[in-house]
Amino acid sequence: MSFADTVFFGGPVFTGTGTPHHGLAVAVTGTRITACVPEAEVAAMIGEHTRVIDLQGALLSPGFQDAHVHPTSAGVELLTCNLSEATDAADAVRTVAKYADENPDVPWILGGGWSMDHFPGGAPTRDLLDSVVGDRPVLLLSRDHHSSWASTAALRLAGIDSNTPDPGDGRIEREADGTPAGTFHEGAMDLFNEASPIISDDLAYAGLLRAQGELIALGITGWQDAYIGGGIGGVRDVRSLYLRALEEGTLRAHVTGAQWWERTAGREQIPEMTRRRDELIERGQDSRFSLGTVKIMVDGVAENHTAAMVAPYRDEHGHDTDNRGLSFIDPERLNEYVTELDAAGLQVHFHALGDRAVREALDALEAAHAANGETDGRHHLAHLQVIEESDIARFAAVNAVANIQALWACHEDQLDELTLPFLQEGAEARQYPFGDLARSNTRFAAGSDWPVSSANPIEAIHIAVNRVVPGETDAPLGGEQQQLDLDTAMAAYTSGSAYVNHRDHDTGYIREGYLANLVVLNPNPFELSAADIYTTEVNSTWIEGESVYSRGA
Numbered sequence: 001m002s003f004a005d006t007v008f009f010g011g012p013v014f015t016g017t018g019t020p021h022h023g024l025a026v027a028v029t030g031t032r033i034t035a036c037v038p039e040a041e042v043a044a045m046i047g048e049h050t051r052v053i054d055l056q057g058a059l060l061s062p063g064f065q066d067a068h069v070h071p072t073s074a075g076v077e078l079l080t081c082n083l084s085e086a087t088d089a090a091d092a093v094r095t096v097a098k099y100a101d102e103n104p105d106v107p108w109i110l111g112g113g114w115s116m117d118h119f120p121g122g123a124p125t126r127d128l129l130d131s132v133v134g135d136r137p138v139l140l141l142s143r144d145h146h147s148s149w150a151s152t153a154a155l156r157l158a159g160i161d162s163n164t165p166d167p168g169d170g171r172i173e174r175e176a177d178g179t180p181a182g183t184f185h186e187g188a189m190d191l192f193n194e195a196s197p198i199i200s201d202d203l204a205y206a207g208l209l210r211a212q213g214e215l216i217a218l219g220i221t222g223w224q225d226a227y228i229g230g231g232i233g234g235v236r237d238v239r240s241l242y243l244r245a246l247e248e249g250t251l252r253a254h255v256t257g258a259q260w261w262e263r264t265a266g267r268e269q270i271p272e273m274t275r276r277r278d279e280l281i282e283r284g285q286d287s288r289f290s291l292g293t294v295k296i297m298v299d300g301v302a303e304n305h306t307a308a309m310v311a312p313y314r315d316e317h318g319h320d321t322d323n324r325g326l327s328f329i330d331p332e333r334l335n336e337y338v339t340e341l342d343a344a345g346l347q348v349h350f351h352a353l354g355d356r357a358v359r360e361a362l363d364a365l366e367a368a369h370a371a372n373g374e375t376d377g378r379h380h381l382a383h384l385q386v387i388e389e390s391d392i393a394r395f396a397a398v399n400a401v402a403n404i405q406a407l408w409a410c411h412e413d414q415l416d417e418l419t420l421p422f423l424q425e426g427a428e429a430r431q432y433p434f435g436d437l438a439r440s441n442t443r444f445a446a447g448s449d450w451p452v453s454s455a456n457p458i459e460a461i462h463i464a465v466n467r468v469v470p471g472e473t474d475a476p477l478g479g480e481q482q483q484l485d486l487d488t489a490m491a492a493y494t495s496g497s498a499y500v501n502h503r504d505h506d507t508g509y510i511r512e513g514y515l516a517n518l519v520v521l522n523p524n525p526f527e528l529s530a531a532d533i534y535t536t537e538v539n540s541t542w543i544e545g546e547s548v549y550s551r552g553a
């Protein structure tokens with residue numbers, strides 16, 4: 001037997017499912033795990049050059065995989081006018097003022113990260129920007145990327161005024177006389193596409209690499225990029241950034257890219273999507289970056305009342321309106337597209353937030369199953385804010401994976417002030433019903449939707465288990481029956497996400513022969529009380545046997 005390069009011992013090992021094993025040692029040689037054996041057996045693998053890591057009680061886990069994240073826009077946001085740390089409206093405006101002062105020559109002030117719950121009705125106004133930048137154009141994405149905030153100069157340069165109609169898939173906030181007020185929702189954001197400058201390819205690339213560093217420091221060794229397209233946030237072409245990273249050898253993580261489905265186009269996009277996927281396979285690069293997934297937006301978001309609901313939204317007095325949100329794609333067409341994508345061996349990653357959107361996505365998967373029989377699509381539905389009870393059991397029936405953003409499953413202002421008052425009575429009980437899904441044997445994957453919210457898996461796992469923000473005394477959102485146990489939440493973020501990434505044959509588990517993509521967590525969250533899980537930190541992150549992050553280093 002040859003000696004190992006690295007040996008981990010002295011701490012529990014979470015192998016990707018179940019509860020941690022005690023008394024195991026893990027040996028790594030080259031890029032792979034070569035042994036996962038009782039500690040007594042590992043001595044023979046330790047040679048003169050073996051790096052011996054005493055975990056001192058910390059937990060060794062497979063690296064986390066984020067099943068829904070937008071690294072490029074997150075990284076660009078960190079490198080431009082970044083409002084994600086702003087604590088309220090005044091702070092956001094101060095941040096814009098500071099950025100404008102420090103960058104007197106940028107033609108457009110671009111960036112994002114503002115929070116809807118900092119502004120009345122979730123809609124910041126242009127005059128707030130004008131008051132600090134004067135006549136300079138400003139265009140800032142909201143934290144959830146479903147709205148943008150523009151200055152008066154930006155409106156003028158884009159030719160937007162009181163005569164500009166709302167597009168079919170979006171909404172313009174207006175003043176009493178019809179003049180746009182400064183916030184643009186969903187498809188209305190596209191009104192700026194021609195006028196606003198694109199982010200340079202170099203800045204976007206720097207953003208991707210910056211984001212990769214941030215994710216690795218959080219123990220994330222792979223992810224599914226939920227937006228491989230062009231346009232959003234001024235980034236011209238996300239795919240080309242990954243291809244450049246492959247070329248330059250800078251992509252360390254394993255990435256599955258979800259190609260963006262243009263909802264104004266139809267099935268004619270499928271051959272090109274298949275070609276892009278196959279190109280990477282033919283070049284043998286798909287083990288680092290693959291494009292076998294297609295992202296379809298079924299609906300919008302609840303905060304701006306564009307999530308597709310079965311029951312109507314209510315107005316501020318509690319009366320039903322005639323708005324049930326938006327289905328971005330006609331359900332009949334959706335069935336056809338999903339059937340064809342499934343037949344082409346492409347995975348569908350649905351954005352499905354409202355209960356009607358969830359139903360439409362499940363209907364489409366049933367149609368695909370009826371037409372194509374069993375496939376290895378591993379289709380998944382992300383977000384899942386509201387699910388009708390009768391649809392819960394349908395996930396397992398069509399092998400649809402619940403891709404959860406667990407950080408959102410708690411009482412906070414965005415939910416309590418901008419969403420729940422406008423949903424039907426009793427809607428709270430149907431928010432993010434993860435417990436119901438678990439009891440119906442649904443497969444889980446987990447992700448962050450960063451920069452919409454924090455990318456830290458530990459924070460999300462804490463909420464999945466508690467459904468209460470650390471330190472708060474609220475009741476768990478939807479009741480204790482919607483809490484997940486820690487094993488389920490950890491499995492979702494490791495082996496579950498590896499499954500949707502079609503990487504469970506070599507990642508997501510600690511097993512002999514698997515890639516040594518690992519994270520060391522301290523303290524071991526399994527030994528903490530549920531209310532303290534959030535105190536766990538990443539000690540180190542390993543990709544293919546190499547130490548890529550070490551705390552304090």
Ligand SMILES: [Zn+2]
Binds near residue numbers: 069226
């Ligand atoms: Zn997203």
